[in-house]
Amino acid sequence: MSTETYEKWYRQDRLPHIYCTGCGNGTVMNCTIKAVDAMGWEIDDTIFISGIGCSSRAPGYITTDSLHTTHGRALAFATGVKMANPDLHVVVFTGDGDLSAIGGNHFIHACRRNIDMTVICMNNMIYGMTGGQGSPCTPVGKISTTTPYGATEPVFDLAELAVAAGANYAARWTSYHVAELIKAIGAGLETPGLSFIEAMVQCPTAYGRRNKLRQVGEQVEYMRSHAMLLAKKARLEEQGKEIPEDMFTVGEFVRRYRPAMGVPK
Numbered sequence: 699m700s701t702e703t704y705e706k707w708y709r710q711d712r713l714p715h716i717y718c719t720g721c722g723n724g725t726v727m728n729c730t731i732k733a734v735d736a737m738g739w740e741i742d743d744t745i746f747i748s749g750i751g752c753s754s755r756a757p758g759y760i761t762t763d764s765l766h767t768t769h770g771r772a773l774a775f776a777t778g779v780k781m782a783n784p785d786l787h788v789v790v791f792t793g794d795g796d797l798s799a800i801g802g803n804h805f806i807h808a809c810r811r812n813i814d815m816t817v818i819c820m821n822n823m824i825y826g827m828t829g830g831q832g833s834p835c836t837p838v839g840k841i842s843t844t845t846p847y848g849a850t851e852p853v854f855d856l857a858e859l860a861v862a863a864g865a866n867y868a869a870r871w872t873s874y875h876v877a878e879l880i881k882a883i884g885a886g887l888e889t890p891g892l893s894f895i896e897a898m899v900q901c902p903t904a905y906g907r908r909n910k911l912r913q914v915g916e917q918v919e920y921m922r923s924h925a926m927l928l929a930k931k932a933r934l935e936e937q938g939k940e941i942p943e944d945m946f947t948v949g950e951f952v953r954r955y956r957p958a959m960g961v962p963k
């Protein structure tokens with residue numbers, strides 16, 4: 699596919715973007731655009747919606763109509779858009795703080811209602827734009843401005859949460875796994891009902907520099923080496939082997955076809 703095809707999806711007059719050098723959010727945006735483009739969707743039939751945070755600046759760079767809403771409320775706005783016009787393809791960009799703390803209830807109930815939309819969470823494991831505070835996804839022991847001695851609370855597993863709450867599709871990959879991420883987003887876009895794709899991303903500014911991962915490559919390598927395929931985890935569990943606590947699972951958690959809300963007739 700030519701570069702020209704993708705260029706039409708970006709508001710050239712808004713570039714350069716505000717993301718820090720080495721941020722993983724741009725990779726997730728590009729993966730999303732490739733998946734959307736491959737669906738054959740039109741600019742006029744697609745809308746991107748976001749809340750607040752670094753991830754939530756993404757819709758501002760995309761040519762489609764977009765809504766940049768309030769902190770944690772992207773899914774409430776997206777629900778309204780989808781109910782008002784079920785023919786629109788609704789894609790939400792969010793971050794771990796926006797989605798799982800401030801917007802936690804909206805996330806659970808959007809999954810429960812199984813509303814026909816795709817939610818893409820750029821999980822940098824911290825609040826980036828709003829001050830480097832710990833989020834529900836900051837791993838135990840990791841430093842943020844609100845956990846200066848290391849986070850002590852267990853991490854929210856967002857993909858598992860989406861499955862338990864009723865979403866039709868859930869997957870997790872990282873900004874290292876570009877091909878897998880594009881495929882997962884594509885699968886999410888074509889599955890009716892709520893699709894949730896969690897993309898772990900490097901954040902050298904807010905997270906990396908506080909957690910001995912100052913170089914972008916170090917954090918990308920950390921994600922590569924600590925991502926464990928769901929199938930491998932199941933195999934190890936079956937064999938009764940211990941799984942190191944700092945590993946996280948990647949892959950497709952669920953793909954099902956429960957009745958959904960807002961699916962065009």
Ligand code: SF4
Nearest residue numbers: 717718721752826901
């Ligand atoms: S603070 Fe982190 S997530 Fe935000 S733009 Fe910078 S590197 Fe990216």
